[in-house]
Amino acid sequence: MTMQGILTGLRVVELSAFVAAPLGGATLAAMGADVIRVDPPGGGIDAGRWPLHQGRSLYWENLNRGKRSVVLDLRSDRGAEVAARLAADAGVVLTNLPQRGRLEYERLRERRPDVIVVSITGRADGGAAVDYTVNAGTGFPLITGPEGHERPVNHVLPAWDVATGFLAVAGLLAADRHRLLTGEGRLVRLSLAEVALVVASHLGLLAEAQLVEEPRGRFGNHVYGTFGHDFRTGDGRYVMVLALTPRQMRSLAEATGLPFDRIDADLADEGERWRHREELCALLEPWIAGRPLSDVAATFERHQVLWGPYRTFKELLEADAAAWRPHATALDFGETERRAAQPPPALGAHTEQVLAEIGEDVAELRAAGVVP
Amino acid sequence: MTMQGILTGLRVVELSAFVAAPLGGATLAAMGADVIRVDPPGGGIDAGRWPLHQGRSLYWENLNRGKRSVVLDLRSDRGAEVAARLAADAGVVLTNLPQRGRLEYERLRERRPDVIVVSITGRADGGAAVDYTVNAGTGFPLITGPEGHERPVNHVLPAWDVATGFLAVAGLLAADRHRLLTGEGRLVRLSLAEVALVVASHLGLLAEAQLVEEPRGRFGNHVYGTFGHDFRTGDGRYVMVLALTPRQMRSLAEATGLPFDRIDADLADEGERWRHREELCALLEPWIAGRPLSDVAATFERHQVLWGPYRTFKELLEADAAAWRPHATALDFGETERRAAQPPPALGAHTEQVLAEIGEDVAELRAAGVVP
Numbered sequence: 001m002t003m004q005g006i007l008t009g010l011r012v013v014e015l016s017a018f019v020a021a022p023l024g025g026a027t028l029a030a031m032g033a034d035v036i037r038v039d040p041p042g043g044g045i046d047a048g049r050w051p052l053h054q055g056r057s058l059y060w061e062n063l064n065r066g067k068r069s070v071v072l073d074l075r076s077d078r079g080a081e082v083a084a085r086l087a088a089d090a091g092v093v094l095t096n097l098p099q100r101g102r103l104e105y106e107r108l109r110e111r112r113p114d115v116i117v118v119s120i121t122g123r124a125d126g127g128a129a130v131d132y133t134v135n136a137g138t139g140f141p142l143i144t145g146p147e148g149h150e151r152p153v154n155h156v157l158p159a160w161d162v163a164t165g166f167l168a169v170a171g172l173l174a175a176d177r178h179r180l181l182t183g184e185g186r187l188v189r190l191s192l193a194e195v196a197l198v199v200a201s202h203l204g205l206l207a208e209a210q211l212v213e214e215p216r217g218r219f220g221n222h223v224y225g226t227f228g229h230d231f232r233t234g235d236g237r238y239v240m241v242l243a244l245t246p247r248q249m250r251s252l253a254e255a256t257g258l259p260f261d262r263i264d265a266d267l268a269d270e271g272e273r274w275r276h277r278e279e280l281c282a283l284l285e286p287w288i289a290g291r292p293l294s295d296v297a298a299t300f301e302r303h304q305v306l307w308g309p310y311r312t313f314k315e316l317l318e319a320d321a322a323a324w325r326p327h328a329t330a331l332d333f334g335e336t337e338r339r340a341a342q343p344p345p346a347l348g349a350h351t352e353q354v355l356a357e358i359g360e361d362v363a364e365l366r367a368a369g370v371v372p
Numbered sequence: 373m374t375m376q377g378i379l380t381g382l383r384v385v386e387l388s389a390f391v392a393a394p395l396g397g398a399t400l401a402a403m404g405a406d407v408i409r410v411d412p413p414g415g416g417i418d419a420g421r422w423p424l425h426q427g428r429s430l431y432w433e434n435l436n437r438g439k440r441s442v443v444l445d446l447r448s449d450r451g452a453e454v455a456a457r458l459a460a461d462a463g464v465v466l467t468n469l470p471q472r473g474r475l476e477y478e479r480l481r482e483r484r485p486d487v488i489v490v491s492i493t494g495r496a497d498g499g500a501a502v503d504y505t506v507n508a509g510t511g512f513p514l515i516t517g518p519e520g521h522e523r524p525v526n527h528v529l530p531a532w533d534v535a536t537g538f539l540a541v542a543g544l545l546a547a548d549r550h551r552l553l554t555g556e557g558r559l560v561r562l563s564l565a566e567v568a569l570v571v572a573s574h575l576g577l578l579a580e581a582q583l584v585e586e587p588r589g590r591f592g593n594h595v596y597g598t599f600g601h602d603f604r605t606g607d608g609r610y611v612m613v614l615a616l617t618p619r620q621m622r623s624l625a626e627a628t629g630l631p632f633d634r635i636d637a638d639l640a641d642e643g644e645r646w647r648h649r650e651e652l653c654a655l656l657e658p659w660i661a662g663r664p665l666s667d668v669a670a671t672f673e674r675h676q677v678l679w680g681p682y683r684t685f686k687e688l689l690e691a692d693a694a695a696w697r698p699h700a701t702a703l704d705f706g707e708t709e710r711r712a713a714q715p716p717p718a719l720g721a722h723t724e725q726v727l728a729e730i731g732e733d734v735a736e737l738r739a740a741g742v743v744p
Contacts, residue, residue: 006546006558018616023574027539031546045617050597050643051580051588058576058583065574124694132600133680136612141602142684144528145517152602152610152682154593156516159531162571164702166538167399171703173545174378174403180552186378187706194694194702199534200685201698201713202395202437204430208423209685210696211430216423216685221526225422228504230513230524238524240508244390245417274422308505310524312514313572313581313588319509322496322566324582326573330536330566331543334559341573 005032006333010176011090013038013083014067015103017046019131019158020120020192021096022063023165028094028172029066030328030339036090036354037067038083040074041372043347061344066328070355071348071372074103079370082360088112089358091185094172096120105187114185116175118168124191131158134192138200139209139216147220164195227273229281230310235292238310241284241300243273248306255303258283348372377404378705382548383462385410385455386439387475389418391503391530392492392564393468394435395537400466400544401438402700402711408462408726409439410455412446413744415719433716438700442727443720443744446475451742454732460484461730463557466544468492477559486557488547490540496563503530506564510572511581511588519592536567599645601653602682607664610682613656613672615645620678627675630655720744 010033014025022037029035039047049059070086073079084102087093088111093103095118101107105117122129132154135141145153168190175186200206208216221230221240227249228242243249246268253260263279265272273280288296293309300307317323328341351371352362365371382405386397394409401407411419421431442458445451456474459465460483465475467489473479477489494501504526507513517525540562547558572578580588593602593612599621600614615621618640625632635651637644645652660668665681672679689695700713723743724734737743 006550009553010549019575023571026574027542048642050646051576051584052597052643053580053583058579060576062574062576062579128676128678129680130614130616130678132595132612132614133678136602136610136680136682137688139683139685139688140527140529141682145525146521146523149518151518151604152593152612153517153525154595154602154612155512155527155529155531156596157512157527157531157571158575159527159529159534162531162535163538166535166542167702170399170538170541170545171705173542173549174703175705177382177545177549177552178378180549181381189704189706190702194699197692197695197698198700198702199395199529200688201695202398202434203391203530204423204432204434205685206689206695206698207430207434208425209689211425212423221524223504223526224528225424230508230526232523238508240504240524240526242502242504244502270420271422271424304500306500306502306505308501308508310508310513311511313511313577316509316511316569316572317578317581320569323569323573323578326569326578327566328570330539330562330570331546332561333543333547334561 005030005335005339007031007033010034010092012036012092012094012172013087013090015093015095015097015099017044017097018049019063019161020164020168021094023162024168024172025067025094026063026065027166027169027329029342031331035067036070036086036350037064038070038072038074038086039347041071047347065344066342067345068350068354069345069347070351072351073370076370078365078368082355082365082370084108084111085358086354088115091115092172092176093117094168109185112185114179114183116172116179116185116188118172118175118188120164120168121189121191122193124194129193131161131192134160134196137193138196139205143216143218145218145220147218149218160192160196163199164190164192167195222277225274226270227277227280229277231285231288233288233293233296234290237293239288239293239296240308240310242306244270244306249273251303251305255299255305256284256287258287377402377707377711379403379405382406382464384408384464384466384544385459385462387465387467387469387471389416389469390421391435391533392536392540393466395534396540396544397439397466398435398437399538399541399701403703407439408442408458408722409436410442410444410446410458411719413443419719437716438714439717440722440726441717441719442723444723445742448742450737450740454727454737454742456480456483457730457732458726460487463487464544464548465489466540481557484557486551486555488544488551488557488560490544490547490560492536492540493561493563494565496566501565503533503564506532506568509565510568511577515588515590517590517592519590521590532564532568535571536562536564539567594649597646598642599649599652601649603657603660605660605665605668606662609665611660611665611668612680612682614678616642616678621645623675623677627671627677628656628659630659
């Protein structure tokens with residue numbers, strides 16, 4: 001299953017569940033790393049995670065494409081020993097599960113001094129937290145959702161899991177670079193909670209909460225500090241329309257012919273577009289409501305308006321042939337043949353192959369009950 | 373401003389605006405890379421982006437911490453030549469702006485055969501798209517937000533920008549690893565739209581849309597396929613409560629003493645928790661509504677319930693001292709002194725210093741109007 005790629009030669013043992021570490025591992029595999037996911041017999045706690053189809057977890061399958069799958073009883077002494085040998089042989093471990101005993105970083109270092117372990121936790125202190133509790137704590141759910149709605153609104157996309165998975169890959173490769181240059185390994189730690197905190201900081205939201213007296217409001221689908229909103233077309237579809245730059249504001253005026261100049265403001269200034277957002281919307285709404293999506297799309301494309309249609313996942317598949325067989329990663333390194341998403345492994349499909357590679361006697365392990 | 377770090381010795385020229393490339397550059401700088409952001413005189417199109425405070429863009433400042441800032445008139449022939457020299461000298465370019473002329477990858481290769489260029493676009497074909505239009509197209513806004521709400525609900529967090537910024541860092545370091553091992557450079561491309569598509573694929577949402585007849589519903593704050601929801605406490609605060617595992621379901625039962633066993637289902641099965649979510653909520657709601665947050669928190673912590681309070685950004689600052697001065701990146705490489713977020717550069721503060729490093733005559737460039 002391992003193919004050529006920019007990371008050919010990198011081998012990673014993944015001990016994981018749910019999204020962040022599996023997504024990181026899948027991204028490494030898509031770049032050509034040999035990623036070996038190790039699970040307990042019957043699979044980890046995410047083996048049956050929804051969405052399901054005919055008893056298969058579409059979630060597990062799609063988060064583990066391109067990897068090799070090994071099943072080992074990690075609670076047994078012998079199983080933990082085999083896993084530690086495998087980790088030391090690979091030299092890189094990616095995990096979002098607590099690692100104790102032989103699989104702890106300090107213990108692995110005794111076997112392999114330059115080992116790299118990337119360890120993802122929920123909270124920075126190692127405590128339990130998941131995307132949904134971290135998101136609740138950051139402030140985003142109280143400023144997301146319709147204006148006037150009182151309750152928090154969760155995101156459905158597990159955005160912190162996704163960000164953390166990709167950042168874990170960056171951290172792993174940074175440590176690998178350091179190892180290539182110096183011969184030293186590293187323990188690399190990150191938490192969903194700190195990823196959320198640092199991102200909120202980068203976006204200026206923490207500085208705003210410190211410096212600006214008035215709390216950040218809930219502005220529905222308005223894009224804060226500029227112009228952007230959703231609109232309903234004549235045939236009942238929705239479109240997102242923005243003007244982030246002066247040129248995009250001019251495009252919108254040219255495309256629609258609407259008298260935006262009657263608004264008493266310099267609309268080349270994004271702050272003015274924000275302050276006059278309701279007037280802008282009041283002009284645009286009937287124009288868009290009076291046309292089917294196809295007309296809106298044609299006119300907006302012709303004038304290079306910054307816009308996009310809202311689509312369900314099924315509509316996305318209808319509209320975009322690429323959605324039927326996405327690439328294994330969004331990173332394009334210019335290979336002559338970019339890699340499509342690989343099939344998922346059956347649970348444990350590579351147990352014999354991988355254990356034989358490190359010289360284990362699989363028949364003996366099976367007899368000992370370490371391998372099913 | 374450049375400090376020691378795991379990426380010490382890596383130099384990156386950033387030509388960017390808004391979130392994805394600046395966040396990637398800030399993350400590289402936080403790991404010790406020397407990141408040089410080049411902007412036109414007066415700043416790029418994001419120089420005044422909201423949130424603002426006393427005329428300062430808190431957004432720009434926080435996305436550019438730890439970098440060096442150079443101002444050059446890139447439209448002039450001489451300015452483009454200086455930028456290309458700078459890029460070739462650094463050997464790595466990170467950009468989310470269209471690059472033409474001397475700054476194109478093929479042209480840069482003529483100066484430096486092993487150059488790495490990481491190029492972020494909106495759409496995979498290079499066309500214009502931003503987080504908000506990409507998100508509209510993926511399907512998430514139509515399944516986010518209160519049940520029964522008809523319109524799409526945008527996320528406020530620019531999740532695709534964030535994911536793309538971190539994935540760009542991973543791609544840059546993968547290409548750098550390849551260069552260290554082979555001496556070859558690369559053009560690395562990625563788009564916000566393809567990042568969204570690949571993530572939707574990894575989460576099983578595209579497979580579900582292909583295989584499952586019924587379209588994915590909008591389930592408000594329920595966590596699909598398991599148990600998780602928000603609840604209001606007696607003192608008017610909100611909490612997120614989950615039971616993703618059988619152990620967490622037992623914790624919830626023990627913490628509250630509620631008669632979940634009267635629900636006619638095996639609640640150790642996540643699918644059963646999902647099917648009976650309304651009954652679970654109906655039992656939990658009055659229990660939580662009858663207690664202030666402090667009591668709920670103490671009981672849940674004692675029993676290791678998976679939960680978290682919803683907080684505004686101001687409440688986050690009150691609750692978490694770390695939020696006042698976050699680390700520069702969530703990646704912890706075990707440095708004895710982890711790096712706090714650095715001050716932002718003033719626009720152009722390092723123009724003289726950086727240009728002198730590549731042997732340019734800054735007085736002459738200033739006389740020619742290339743540098744302000």
